[in-house]
Amino acid sequence: MKDITVGIIGGTGGMGLWFADLLKKEGHTVHVSGRKTKLSSDELAQICNVLVVSVPISATAEVIRQVGPLLNKDQLLMDLTSLKIEPLDLMMTSSAADVIGCHPLFGPGILEFKGQNVVLCPGRGTNWYSWLKTIFDKNGFNVLERTSVYHDKMMSIVQVLNHLNTISLGLALTETGHKQDEISKFSTPIFRIKLDIVKKLFTEGPGLYAEIIAGNSETEKILDIYERVIREIRQAIETEGSTGLKDKMKKAAKKLF
Ligand SMILES: NC(=O)c1ccc[n+]([C@@H]2O[C@H](COP(=O)([O-])OP(=O)(O)OC[C@H]3O[C@@H](n4cnc5c(N)ncnc54)[C@H](OP(=O)(O)O)[C@@H]3O)[C@@H](O)[C@H]2O)c1
Known part of the structure; x- marks a missing residue:
């Protein structure tokens, strides 16, 4: 997949910023939003192929409910939340987009990717899933595919x-x-x-x-x-x-x- 534009809600800091750096390194265009950025989360939903939710857990449900309906079936909606059941359910029900739940099992300060674990919870679709998994695989992460419940x-x-x-x-x-x-x-x-x-x-x-x-x-x-x-x-x-x-x-x- 070429010329992919990714939007990260919560990409101004923490895990969102970490993920933005990884995707930029992979050659993708990345836009970020936070509570004070010029670009709003709604605008990201309009201009990006992939929309990532990486806000504090307490704000996650509200953000998904807000942006989920703005996406179409060609886009990907994913999150980096440390809990997976509720965000994945909400992404599935609020949006027509492909859906992946993702939980990197480390913080934004890691110095080496090799050997770090990432859990992927497939939601909907296979193309975007392969795209995301390939990025983690090729950077040396251990990717585990599991249900959100597990x-x-x-x-x-x-x-x-x-x-x-x-x-x-x-x-x-x-x-x-x-x-x-x-x-x-x-x-x-x-x-x-x-x-x-x-x-x-x-x-x-x-x-x-x-x-x-x-x-x-x-x-x-x-x-x-x-x-x-x-x-x-x-x-x-x-x-x-x-x-x-x-x-x-x-x-x-x-x-x-
Ligand atoms: N930190 C970790 O070790 C870690 C590891 C794995 C997964 N996670 C998951 O990653 C997600 C983000 O955690 P984090 O530790 O990166 O949090 P964080 O450092 O607090 O960063 C969250 C980002 O979200 C933005 N934000 C906060 N409230 C928002 C809202 N209502 N709407 C839009 N943006 C908002 C903030 O930007 P502004 O201040 O500019 O608004 C900030 O840049 C969480 O779901 C967490 O469970 C964290």
Whole structure:
């Protein structure tokens, strides 16, 4: 496919800007819109072959509802949202265009493409799907094709459980009443890595992580598991001390690894 013009709503920053750079490198013309750009999202829908939605999760549904109906069946509507069920359903129902749900499993700061994972959730059409997949394949990404339901289920582990764990650590650290300066004097290498992750989540746009957790339909299940595990850890320590905890970890390792 030649002479493709791509419009990225939310392409002024974050993942949208990252995707704009990748597509420009591939030789495509890219226009971006944000809340203050001269070009509006509606205008992008009119002048572009491909329209990408890459706005904060909380604004995604509204943006899709607004631009979806403006596209025709020769165009592609796709998104980069970290959750896939709702955006994909909305893209399918609001538009006649071909549809792809896309979730790059990394942030805009990655230095190397090779080995990074991207999930594609096919919606409608095959030509644009091949076009997009080829771009990721040829740049060394691992492309996984899955349904939006399966994607969100896996993200409840990789993102919801993972970020809940980091948020719990940060909140619990705060509850101890000690300042970071003092704690850091005693830090181990692993603790320093974990503290850096807590700092990133708490200070660099906590909204994204909160939305990823609150918006996943599996979050309640994950919270139930998390609470149960904490209760069981307490119980194991209280009843059997270190042996109880060690046995739990040994059993888990056999299942996990
Ligand atoms: N960051 C990540 O690590 C990551 C990874 C994978 C996927 N994602 C997904 O990528 C999407 C964007 O996330 P992000 O982290 O890149 O967000 P971001 O850094 O906050 O950037 C979002 C962009 O959207 C624009 N924007 C905000 N509200 C808007 C609205 N109502 N209408 C139009 N444009 C709007 C902003 O531009 P203006 O300020 O100029 O309006 C900004 O450039 C989300 O769906 C997220 O789940 C993020």
